Amino acid sequence: MRLPSVTVLAAATLVGSASAALAHHSFAMFDQENSIELDGIVQEFKYTNPHSYLLLEVRGDDGSAVVWNLEGQAPSILSRDGWSKESLRPGDHVLVTIDPLRSGAPGGSWNLRRIKFKDGRPVVVTP
Amino acid sequence: MRYAGSIVTAVLAVMLAVLALSSAHAFDESRYDDLAGQWRLGPPAKWDPSKPPGRGQQPPLTPEYQAIFEASLADQAAGGQGNDPTYTCISDGMPRAMNVVFPIEIVVLPKITYIMFEYQGMLRRIYTDGRDWPKDEDASFMGYSIGRWIDETGSGRYSVLEIETRNMKGPRAFEPSGIPLHSDNQTVVHERMYLDKANPDILHDEITTIDHALTRPWTVNKSYQRERNPIWIEAVCNEANPHLRIGKENYMLSADGYLMPAKKNQQPPDLRYFRQSAK
Numbered sequence: 001m002r003l004p005s006v007t008v009l010a011a012a013t014l015v016g017s018a019s020a021a022l023a024h025h026s027f028a029m030f031d032q033e034n035s036i037e038l039d040g041i042v043q044e045f046k047y048t049n050p051h052s053y054l055l056l057e058v059r060g061d062d063g064s065a066v067v068w069n070l071e072g073q074a075p076s077i078l079s080r081d082g083w084s085k086e087s088l089r090p091g092d093h094v095l096v097t098i099d100p101l102r103s104g105a106p107g108g109s110w111n112l113r114r115i116k117f118k119d120g121r122p123v124v125v126t127p
Numbered sequence: 128m129r130y131a132g133s134i135v136t137a138v139l140a141v142m143l144a145v146l147a148l149s150s151a152h153a154f155d156e157s158r159y160d161d162l163a164g165q166w167r168l169g170p171p172a173k174w175d176p177s178k179p180p181g182r183g184q185q186p187p188l189t190p191e192y193q194a195i196f197e198a199s200l201a202d203q204a205a206g207g208q209g210n211d212p213t214y215t216c217i218s219d220g221m222p223r224a225m226n227v228v229f230p231i232e233i234v235v236l237p238k239i240t241y242i243m244f245e246y247q248g249m250l251r252r253i254y255t256d257g258r259d260w261p262k263d264e265d266a267s268f269m270g271y272s273i274g275r276w277i278d279e280t281g282s283g284r285y286s287v288l289e290i291e292t293r294n295m296k297g298p299r300a301f302e303p304s305g306i307p308l309h310s311d312n313q314t315v316v317h318e319r320m321y322l323d324k325a326n327p328d329i330l331h332d333e334i335t336t337i338d339h340a341l342t343r344p345w346t347v348n349k350s351y352q353r354e355r356n357p358i359w360i361e362a363v364c365n366e367a368n369p370h371l372r373i374g375k376e377n378y379m380l381s382a383d384g385y386l387m388p389a390k391k392n393q394q395p396p397d398l399r400y401f402r403q404s405a406k
Contacts, residue, residue, distance in 0.1 A: 024172055024228040024246065025213040025370075026303040028203030029379065029389040043382070049362035050229060050246055053369070055382045067382035069369055076229055076245060076360045077169065102206035105387035107369070107379045 024050060030071075030099040030109040039118065042092040043067055047085035050074045054088065054110060056096065068106040070098055081112055082124045093118035159235050159276070159285045160322050165357030166330055168227035168349060174301040175347040181304040192307050192340035199305030206390035208370075208377045210305030212298040215372055216247070216364035220268035220299040221292050222316045222336050224249055227351055229362055233330075240274060240288060246362045253290050266296035266312060279321075290318040301336075309339035328353035373397075 040058035054070040075083070088094070096115040098108035115123055173180045181200060188196055199209030208214050219226070229246035238256035243249075253274040264271055270292040276285035293315050299308050308314055315337040323329035330353065335346040369380040370389075373396040379387045386395070 024170065024219075024226075024303070026203055026208050026211040026305070028208065029206045029370075029377065031206075046367050048367040049360045050364055051367070053367050069380065069382040069387075071369070074229065074360075074362070076358070076362070079358055079360065101379060101387065101389060102391050103388035103393055104391070105379070105389075106381060107387055107389075 027071075027099070027109055029101055029103075030107075031102045032099045035097050035099050036108075037095060037097050038068060038070075039095055040068070040093075042088050042090055042094060044090060045085065045088035047075050047078075049076055052078060054096070056094070058106075066106050068098075068108060070096070070107070071109045073111050078112060083112065087124055094123070154237050156235070158283065161327070162233040162235055162322075162330065165230045165232060165354040165359070166227065166351035167230045167354055168351050170228050172223075172226045172228045172302050174223075174226065174306060176349060177347075180302070184302070184304070184306060186301070186306045187342045187345055188307070188340055189342055192309065195307045195340075196305060199300075199307070203304065206393070208305075208372075210300050210307050211303050212300065213303075214368075214370040214377060216368050217298070218247065218249055218268035220297070221251070221270045221272075221295055221314070222334055223299060223301055224251070224269065225318075225332060225334055225349060226302060227349070230354070230357065230359075231351070232357075232359075245359060247364050248362075251292075253288070255288075260293065264294055266294050268296060268299065270295035270314075270316070286321055288318075288320045290316075290320065292316040292318070307340050308336075311339055314338045323350070328355075 038056060038058050040056040042054065043057045044055040046053040046055070051074055052072040054072055056068045056070055057065050058068055059065050072078075094115055094117055096110050098110045098114075100108040112124070117123060171180055173184065174186070175184050178184050186196065195210060199211070202209040203211075213219060224244060229244060231245065232243045234241040234243065238254065240253040240255060242251040242253065249269065251269050251272055253272040255274045255276055258273065260273065261271065271294045272290050272292040274288050274290040277287040277289060278285050279287050295312055295314050297308065297310060297312050299314075300306055301308065317335040317337070319333040321331055323331060330351045332349045332351070333346065334349065335344045337344045371378055371380065376393065376396065377389050378393075378396070379389050381387045
């Protein structure tokens with residue numbers, strides 16, 4: 001199975017330091033200079049502290065599916081922006097910009113500023 | 128019955144005297160600045176908040192430890208973890224804990240002050256009862272802290288907590304880029320903690336680290352913001368942590384629980400202790 005095609009963002013430098021800004025440990029394994037956009041279906045949203053995890057099923061051009069393990073911000077940060085464990089549910093269709101693992105394996109990091117529903121709605125409406 | 132009444136009066140008088148005596152020893156919290164609530168700083172986890180992260184921190188390292196730091200940066204550029212040990216959920220230890228990436232709560236009592244960290248339930252005990260350093264205390268990540276309250280303005284109210292912390296163990300680093308502390312773990316940390324004079328919802332911590340990896344004491348100033356209506360969320364790092372170390376390499380677990388390489392062209396781990404099945 002080959003990995004799904006993803007979009008490499010030309011504006012990656014604009015969000016280059018996003019991952020580093022959300023971690024208590026090094027996020028160096030995630031390539032912050034070559035962000036990509038994933039179009040996928042939420043399989044699970046682990047609302048765990050000190051990091052949340054988004055398991056996202058992404059289909060490739062050949063129809064095969066890969067589930068990405070995406071490390072995100074802590075609930076102690078997300079909750080201040082109105083997020084909860086119910087903000088993302090299995091089956092939700094989202095677009096998310098991630099910093100992928102440097103190895104090319106299906107892992108990466110994301111943050112709340114870089115995710116929206118496929119139809120363009122924000123995941124959480126912040127005041 | 129007048130006689131019985133005087134006995135009751137005498138007993139009540141004794142009880143009140145005992146009560147008054149015990150109140151004299153009760154904790155008078157009005158003698159301390161109010162540190163209640165939640166204190167936040169949050170990411171990014173820079174050691175010196177006034178400088179850029181990584182090499183921009185300009186840590187005053189000895190040549191030997193500058194080389195260790197440079198190696199850490201190079202490894203991280205390739206996707207490794209360098210000199211940062213915390214991805215396996217090991218405790219931050221001191222002084223890194225005071226980066227306060229996750230919020231803290233400070234509880235002041237007459238003989239001890241507790242700093243309780245949301246992250247991993249880490250705890251600092253700062254003894255303010257005048258004790259001396261213990262002789263045979265086992266080293267710990269957070270170290271052993273002795274503090275002293277100071278009434279700096281002469282107002283009858285304690286406003287500054289001075290803390291010295293020793294007897295830490297490693298591995299520790301100052302922050303995520305892996306600025307090292309010496310492997311001899313002889314670190315000594317001095318702190319001055321006090322509320323901002325203009326804004327009591329800001330707490331300052333002046334932290335000076337003395338360590339054999341440094342050419343001179345390194346002082347940074349951190350300012351934490353108070354949240355008076357806090358949300359506390361349990362933070363158990365191992366609950367979902369996908370990062371692991373095998374040998375000297377770091378890897379990540381996939382969504383379905385299998386090992387993934389973290390670095391480009393990284394080899395699988397050594398499986399020498401597994402029985403190799405015939406193919």
